[in-house]
Amino acid sequence: HWKEGLLADIDDKLARPAIPFTAVPPGNTAEFTKVTVTGTYLPGESRFVMATSEGGAGWQVVTPLVMDNNHVLLVDRGTIPDRDRPAFQSEKLAGPVEITGILRLRRDSPGTFTPANDVSDNRWYWWDVPAMLASVELPQGANPVAVVVQLLPGPSGTPLPRPQPPSANLANNHLGYALTWFGF
Numbered sequence: 001h002w003k004e005g006l007l008a009d010i011d012d013k014l015a016r017p018a019i020p021f022t023a024v025p026p027g028n029t030a031e032f033t034k035v036t037v038t039g040t041y042l043p044g045e046s047r048f049v050m051a052t053s054e055g056g057a058g059w060q061v062v063t064p065l066v067m068d069n070n071h072v073l074l075v076d077r078g079t080i081p082d083r084d085r086p087a088f089q090s091e092k093l094a095g096p097v098e099i100t101g102i103l104r105l106r107r108d109s110p111g112t113f114t115p116a117n118d119v120s121d122n123r124w125y126w127w128d129v130p131a132m133l134a135s136v137e138l139p140q141g142a143n144p145v146a147v148v149v150q151l152l153p154g155p156s157g158t159p160l161p162r163p164q165p166p167s168a169n170l171a172n173n174h175l176g177y178a179l180t181w182f183g184f
């Protein structure tokens with residue numbers, strides 16, 4: 001019942017209208033809150049997290065956004081195929097933007113067989129938000145905020161990168177739990 005409650009809470013948050021990022025209460029309950037953020041992307045500072053795209057190898061394009069109050073957060077803009085990575089490494093993003101997305105805390109840790117992140121080659125195999133922010137050349141006086149805003153998918157046929165639907169990745173396998181406990 002506890003996990004079902006968590007899943008219902010996430011569904012409720014995703015169904016609500018977006019609120020300004022600055023109005024989100026701090027803490028772990030903020031995850032999956034739909035937010036709007038205004039700021040300017042840092043050109044040439046995107047980070048690339050291993051993902052699948054179009055059925056093959058790809059990358060999630062994660063770009064730092066400087067808000068008006070000089071806070072910097074990461075924006076998961078969506079996935080691209082591996083072949084398109086060079087174009088996005090030198091991508092020139094201009095002007096202020098207003099985005100809507102889902103607030104993600106991304107407190108992941110590497111799995112047993114997950115390779116180490118290759119910071120020097122900008123290849124991230126697991127989400128290490130503090131290290132990603134530390135690897136970005138931030139403007140003077142910027143204040144990094146260790147959260148990610150995951151953009152929401154747009155209509156089909158939108159240009160790259162393509163945002164993915166939000167996923168809680170919470171296992172809810174009662175049969176598996178029962179078999180495990182029976183095995184014990």
